[in-house]
Amino acid sequence: MTHQALALADQCIAIGNAMNNAQTFAEKMAEYAGKKKGAEHDEALKQAIAVIAQMEDFHLSQYQGKLAELLHINQRDLKRMVKTALTDTKTEEGENVEFTMGGYIGGFIVDMTYDPDDQQTMLAWRDTNGKIESGPRVTINNKKYAALPASNTILVNGVLFPSKLGPKKSTKELVVMIEWFIKCVYLLSNPLFAKIITYYILLTWVYDAYPAIPYLRATGEPGSGKSELMQRIGLLCYRRIIASGASSTASLFRMVEKYRGTVFLDEMDLQKSDASSDYVKFLVQGSMDGNPIFRCEEVQVDGKKEIQEIMFRTFCPKLIAMQGDFFDKAVGTRCITFQVQPRETYELVDAKVPLSQTMEMKAEALAIRNALLRWRLEMWQPSIEIDPAFYNLNITARLNQVTVPLMMLAKDDPDLQAEINTFMNEYHLYLVQDKAMTIEARIVEAMWKIYKYPDTNSAMVEKDPDGREKMKIGHVKDIANQIIAEMNMDEAGENDTKKKDVLSAQKVGHRIRERLQMEIANRTNKGFFVYWDERHMQALAKRYGVNPDEIGPIVKKETAAGASTFGKNTKPVEKSKSIQEQLPEVEDED
DSSP states (O other): TTTTOHHHHHHHHHHHHHHHOOOHHHHHHHHHHHHHOOOHHHHHEEEEEEEHHSSSHHHHHHHHHHHHHHTSHHHHHHHHHHHHTTTSSTTTTOOBBEEOOEEEEETEEEEEEEEEETEEEEEEEEETSOOOOEEEEETTTTTEEEEEEHHHHHTTTBOOSSOOOOOOOOHHHHHHHHHHHHHHHHHSSHHHHHHHHHHHHHHTTTTGSSSBOEEEEEEEEOOOOOOHHHHHHTTSSSEEEEEETTTTTHHHHHHHHHHEEEEEEEEEOSSSSHHEEEEEEHHHHHBTTTEEEEEEEEEEEEEEEEEEEEEEOOOOOEEEEEESSSSSSHHHHTTTEOOOOOOOOHHHHHHTOSSOOOOHHHHHHHHHHHHHHHHHHHOOOOOOOOOGGGOOOOOOOHHHHHHHHHHHHHHHHHHHHHHHHHHHHHHHHHHHHHHHHHHHHHHHHHHHHHHHHHHHHHHHHHEEEEEEEEEEHHHHHHHHHHHHHHHHHGSTTTGGGGSSOOOOOHHHHHHHHHHSSBOOOOOOOTOOEEOOOHHHHHHHHHTTTTGGGGGGOOOOOOOOOOOOOTTTTOOOOOOGGOOOOOOOOOOOOO
């Protein structure tokens, strides 16, 4: 250009235009490889892909159509080849690159995203200074980490990830978003359910910071929609993993160990078998951290077969759908359970609830998952010790497992803390309604009646030489039967209530020992006695919905001679008709 007498400024413009219009090095490599044949083509293709894999994601998305055309392959094959090249553990500079789906690494909390549109995985992280970023790679302590390429399980939505790092949302904002989503995609029979589901979803995103977590279970008859409910809840949970009663336990153990997400277990009405026993062990062990399952497997070591033990993680949130209950009661006690009732089509249409999962529903769920990812990176800590100050003493220990982590996360939001406590108190009352209608509740009520009032206490409560108080099981039986008769008065005629007692002393004693877990004294010539334990009785009152402050005294009807033993000057407490019921007959062998 100098020989052509072009001015310096014109030369700069000409060179700039030439560079802008020139092929990229990747295009040049692709063009070269596309013209080769046979073994030369294979080698040139490998070299071209190695160059293309180094392109930034934004540039690769711009050029991938042209590159695929020059290589004479389709774009899907090009993406697959690039991902294969990225799995090489050495970079061009010889630096080690470790592939990961996330974890707590060198003070960084790292997680993974997967964009289903371009089938690309990325990393998101919070560094030691609290800064949150995302990208294909992150360097921690001079070591590079890259996002693990998507497995086939991820490609077919067997495990759900966020697609990117979403916007910043407060805990309270996320509560509103999640609850609104649940109410829009499913018609629940009780508004309390949507709130407990919301809190549980939040908990799944930070579960690995806590020592224990309950499971969420929906029960109902076939066709009630329990599986569909859990599938829609799973759209928002942390790394939802699809499993079912038909999946092998070996594959389930490996899935949880690899992805460490929220497992969805459908149709979990297990019969007694070796497989179901493995499922039960998985569920019993998996509610607390540090309870792995060990399996012995055959492996190759230096060309020889050896048997080695392999440890599988079991601790993770679980969504369970089933018709009845587990034959192992220990599993049921680890669940927050609610019943789902069948809905007719017109009910769903009127409530504008979709009968099947729609693209719009999935898109909204993905947007919420993206926001939840940033929330996880902000809130997560390596280990969060439970602060007893956040315990709600009015609810069960199982509900506190959900409440306390959220209360601690909302420690700077008193309004949200108050909302959580108010809701949990209401939900606890809902849960104890069924227990409040059991025989055990009547026994607890009878024992409080005997102990609470001076006349019955002096007549029916005795003391051992060591000062321990006890009451005769026969007396508890009599008062419990009287309560049952009074509660059934509106459902039956007076003559019907005079039939034989529902409870025998043997049945009452069995329930006191086995179900109420109270100590029975050795038999004397007066019969069997149960020891009074004030602290345990307070706990039983909460568990069975019995309020000692609202229990009235025992009122004994006057005999023909006009005599009356108890409550001469006490007016009986009038019971609300709304809680009256007809209690079932008890089988003799019960």
